[in-house]
Amino acid sequence: MHDIRAIRENPEAFDRDLERRGLSPLSAELIALDDARKGAVSAAQAAQERRNALSKEIGAAKKAKDEARAAELMAEVARLKEEAPGLDAAQAQAAKVLDERLAAIPNRPKADVPLGADEHGNVEYRRFDSSRERLAQGRQHFELGEATGLMDFEAAAKLSGSRFVVLKGQLARLERALGQFMLDLHTGEHGYLEVAPPILVRDEAMFGTAQLPKFEDDQFFAGNTLEIERGVADALKYLNSLDPVDSNGGSISKALEENEQRGVREIVLKYNRRWLVPTAEVPLTNLVRENILAEDELPLRFTALTPCFRAEAGAAGRDTRGMLRQHQFNKVELVSITAPEKSAEEHERMLACAEAVLQKLDLTYRVMTLCTGDMGFASQKTYDIEVWVPGQQTYREISSCSVCGEFQARRMNARYRAKEGRGVGFVHTLNGSGVAVGRALIAVMENYQNPDGSVTIPSVLQPYMGGLNRIEGPNT
Structure with a gap:
């Protein structure tokens, strides 16, 4: 959500930022809507002030025993009283129109975000190469999983339709192991507080993190x-x-x-x-909604492992085979709440926490800085971590880490009281995948596959697998 006062103070800068996101100038329209809101507020206030003044005049007229004048004034008060609901409604409607327009505009990108129209404008930030030799070729995860009988898309389709999967036996345990490993890492080494949140949330929570109203069709x-x-x-x-x-x-x-x-x-x-949560970002970020935090409490760092649900409304025909794009999947989420001057530093820290998952799994990946045309609606700046998947011979996104500034905080009315009497301001919010469990399963299966169709278990996961070091393939 944008601050109309900031737009009024520097409309040219606001329009320049929107232009970087491929949008036309909007400041003039927004200022006109705010003028209409101010006009409605002024009209209601003027009417109330007139009623207050008339009350005094009525008292004076009655004291002077000028009944005719008192009656005339009382008639005007009655008329103003009748008009008051309409003026209040006009004021509320003008505010609603402005708020809805502001809520539909994406966040302003940071100055260092690369300019671009789509994913082709993203810029590599850094990369990590596995200590193991990169596979020149390999089978895709669904080929490996279906061959063992432990990954069943047909049974899932009978239960729920397309874009679902049933995992069984050792693959089900491997997915569970990945999630537990990530939670233990983020809570034990990175200082995040584990939270078990509801996965059904109200409209207000979805609005707060900007899934509503723009992305209603994807929920x-x-x-x-x-x-x-x-x-x-x-x-x-x-x-x-x-x-x-x-x-x-x-x-x-x-x-x-x-x-x-x-x-x-x-x-x-x-x-x-x-709403079924599309990501634990929604309940975790909304933990601070309508609160005023003390600056000493910040930063707050939350993590959760939850199912996530997405309609994938804009993904028709994309990644229809396998687990890359599912309606239901598990993900470990990271959320930070910070003071404004600390959010850039926290963004780099969050990215490093997500990278640590892949480094400990010894998976090759790269970090991309998303360009202005590929960023999410609420983001000021986003890093995507893309893991190497040999079955497709390409990198695929496994985590996005975004800093949102005060954009979500304004929608949630989440504030903090600064030290040394500097007043109350909006917190900054950040979110990132730490990481998507299903995609981590894909990456492990494809990168640790063996010629016989078996999959070696990464050493950091073996304690979570009861010491098992290998998922047997169909030819073993």
């Missing part, structure tokens, strides 16, 4: 059927209790009951739904 939500039906029944009962009649003498509530129950149901559903 899954759930609603309790009994709760919804009760809500619909209560809504219809209330409407029927009003029992107004239309211009033809018919019952409006009856017409609504017959023809518009679907609309009532949609409204009730909206207020009874919960």
Whole structure:
């Protein structure tokens, strides 16, 4: 969420930043909307001030026994009182229009973010080469998994449709081992606090981290059927209790009951739904919503291993084979809450924490600085970690680490009280994958595969596998 005051102070800089993200100038439109909001506020305030002044005049007129004047003034007060709800509604509507427009605009990129239209404009930041020889070729993870019978896409499709998988036996345990290893690393060595958050969240939480409203089509939500039906029944009962009649003498509530129950149901559903989290970033970041923290409490560092759910609405036809792009997957998330002057440093630290996972797994990877056209909506700057997958002979994203500045904090009203009486300001938020468990499983399977179809277990994972050092292949 953007600060309209900052836009007013330097509209040219705001428009330049939007231009770097491929957007047209918007400052003039936003300032005009803010002028309309200010005008509505002024009109409501002027009306209230006039009512206050009239009350004094009425008292004076009555004291002077000028009944005619008092009656005239009281009539004006009555008129202003009748107009007050309309002025309040206009004020609220003007604020809503401005807020909705501001909420639809992506974050401003940092000055050092490379300019580019898409992923081709990303710039390599650094890389890490495994101590093992890179495979010149190899089978893809789904070929290895299906050959052992431990990765079953057909069974998953019968249960849930496409973009799901059933893992069994040693592969299921390997995925669990990866998640536990990452949590132990981030809590034991990197100082993150483990959190077990809800994975069903309200609209307000999704808005706070900017998944809503822009990315609603990419989310899954759930609603309790009994709760919804009760809500619909209560809504219809209330409407029927009003029992107004239309211009033809018919019952409006009856017409609504017959023809518009679907609309009532949609409204009730909206207020009874919960969203399945697309990432633990949502509940972890919202832990500080509507709070004022002490600067001494910062930074806060949270981590969680949760299932994540994404509709992949914009990914039709992409990565349809295998586990690269699933509707449900597990991920270890990292979230930091910092004071503004510490967020850039924290961004580098978070990146190093995510890299440590791949270094300990001895996987080849590279870090890319995303360009302005490839960054996420809420991000000021993003690093992607891309791991080498020999089955595809390419690098694939396994983690994104982003600094969001105060963009999310404004949406959540998350603030901190600075030391030495410097007042209250918005915190900065950061998030990163530490890392995606399913993609780590892919990387381990493909990089540690053997000619016989077996997979060697990386040494750091063997304690989590009960000492097992190898998942047997079909030819062993």
